[in-house]
Amino acid sequence: MDFSLTEEQRAWQMKARKFADEEIRPISLKREQIEDPKLTWDWEIIKKGSKLGFRTLAVPKEWGGHGADFVSQGLVMAELSRADCAIGKAFSQNWKWSHLISSVCSDDQKKRFLTKFLEDDTFVMGKGITEPNAGGDNRLPPPDFPKSGFRLHAERKGDEWILNGEKCFIANGGVGKLFFLDARTDPNVGIKSGTTMFMVPADTPGFRFGKQFNKSGWRFYMNAELIFENARVPDANRVGEVNGGVKKGTDDTTGGDLFGDLELAAHALGVCDNACDMAMKHVKTAMKGGKTLTNQQWVQLKLNRMFMLTEALRSFVMRIAWEHDAKVHSQNPGLAMNFSCDTIQDVTRLGVELMGGANGRMSAAADKLARDAVIWTHLGGDSVLRMRYARRIIAAHK
Ligand SMILES: Cc1cc2nc3c(=O)[nH]c(=O)nc-3n(C[C@H](O)[C@H](O)[C@H](O)COP(=O)(O)OP(=O)(O)OC[C@H]3O[C@@H](n4cnc5c(N)ncnc54)[C@H](O)[C@@H]3O)c2cc1C
Known part of the structure; x- marks a missing residue:
């Protein structure tokens, strides 16, 4: 299997990383600490990201979009979410519906809605x-x-x-x-x-x-x-x-429905990367028992688990993105979504554990990651209902 990225995929990844580091990360914690839920949204970041293509990434080229493949989409989601998964999701939420418009809507609907969507940086x-x-x-x-x-x-x-x-x-x-x-x-x-x-x-x-x-x-x-x-x-x-209706939403073989699982798994990957970065930075300098935390074996075991799970999730995400692009349909997207839910919650909890009680404060960055991770429990059904994938796998093996 070839895991190398094309020039175009690498370019999208780098563009997203730069935007995440320079624009999203500086505002992430400030925005989420705003108490009134109506005021946490920021049009400026949406407009800036839109101008770079992050709102319209998934619209096919023939309709005036960027036509990015699923591997590029997965890479961009993970990079944006490394800085803030809620902001990253605000962009990719639009990709899901651009897939739907492009694949199942009439030409008249495409003309009326895709045109407006492409023209207006504030169209979400x-x-x-x-x-x-x-x-x-x-x-x-x-x-x-x-x-x-x-x-x-x-x-x-x-x-x-x-x-x-x-x-x-x-x-x-x-x-x-x-x-x-x-x-x-x-x-x-x-x-x-x-x-x-x-x-x-x-x-x-x-x-x-x-x-x-x-x-x-x-x-x-x-x-x-x-x-x-x-x-x-x-x-x-x-x-x-x-x-x-329900058939239209779920039988879309161009990736609209499968996209939902890829989307949530890729965003979880970005959060896990952030939790690993944050924990590593902390344990390299925090002194306990006369030596840095990195030199304590139990800390190494926890770090090992955080990195191991994150890398396993990365392989899973990239594989399902590649399968989408290659039009190989399998049970993997649903399984990756379930895996991402367990992984993000394990990794962010270990991050808070390693960084000490002060990082359990509402205003702490590690605490934000753990609070974001809980949201995965109730996305696209809850973690119990999503186990229905198990039924499909059993059926496929009859
Ligand atoms: C951040 C966030 C964003 C969301 N965005 C959207 C969105 O854009 N659009 C949208 O439509 N929804 C959205 N949702 C809703 C989400 O899809 C639901 O929360 C999810 O489907 C779970 O439904 P529920 O919260 O009503 O829980 P419930 O369905 O009430 O689940 C509670 C418990 O009941 C069990 N249960 C429920 N039904 C059955 C059944 N028939 N048989 C057996 N057990 C059952 C579940 O397993 C669970 O343990 C969002 C949710 C969140 C948290």
Whole structure:
């Protein structure tokens, strides 16, 4: 297997590293210490990163984007997250939906939305699936049971759809300009067969942002409620067939769905790198028992575990990115995501342990990493629901 990077991949990695070191790192801790969750966001960093291509990285070249391959995307995510994973995620959140627009939207929708997205440095996007009573329940509902899963309802009236209901925890809620929404268009069947996906611009009549969630980790990243009160969405903004929504979101073989697992694993890698750097710097100078911590065997064992897990995650991330590019579809993305959740939590906890009690303060950089790491527990389902990959692996080996 050839692990070397092409010139283009290396160039994206270096560009991201420079931006992360010079622009993200100096503001990271300051922004996340702001108490009001509505104020942690900073448009200046988004605009600067956008001008360097980090917002539009995944849009195919034929539509005017950078068309970066998945290996480059993985490298950039890890580099940005080495400085701050919440800021890194604010950029890559858009790549997920550019994959979706490029692969499943009509040419008219691509023209209307991709053009605006490419032109405007402040155009960020999100997708609403989760609702107050439907998070994990969307991913592991009893099959075809109409009462499980999300309830946001869409009813057709002429050339429009009328949406009523709410979504919660939605990325870029409060700042986004376009949202993909999963809505029930047939409430009498389960979500797999009764859902339609819509593209809903933030200025849609009847649509507004609700509460902003005050999270302990990923504080820069916005998560808000989306409220729909007779919101009117033109049929021209429907993505795919009526009642074909969940299928559209998950059967996208160009990488849109698989991308979610790669994304979270690559961001976790950046956080682990940061935790290793931070711990190494500390133990080289901290004196205990008359010698530096690096000379204590138990410290070496902990450092060894941090670096070993981080390098294993790097191999996993790069392999699934390479598999995406080579269009080799396997169970690996889901497994890498699960591995990244365990790894980031182990590595950041060991980092806090090595750096002493003072680093358990809310204002300490090591503490921020540990708080960010906890967020992985509830992403794309929780760590228990994600074990459904085990079922797929068992099925594949029959
Ligand atoms: C930082 C952050 C960003 C997010 N961004 C988005 C976003 O952009 N868009 C979006 O739509 N969502 C988003 N979410 C929501 C996320 O996807 C959900 O939190 C996640 O799916 C878990 O759902 P829940 O929080 O409702 O937990 P629950 O589903 O209530 O889980 C609680 C427990 O119940 C169990 N459980 C739930 N359902 C079942 C079932 N059917 N069978 C057996 N056990 C079950 C789970 O295993 C878990 O242990 C985000 C969440 C966070 C923390």
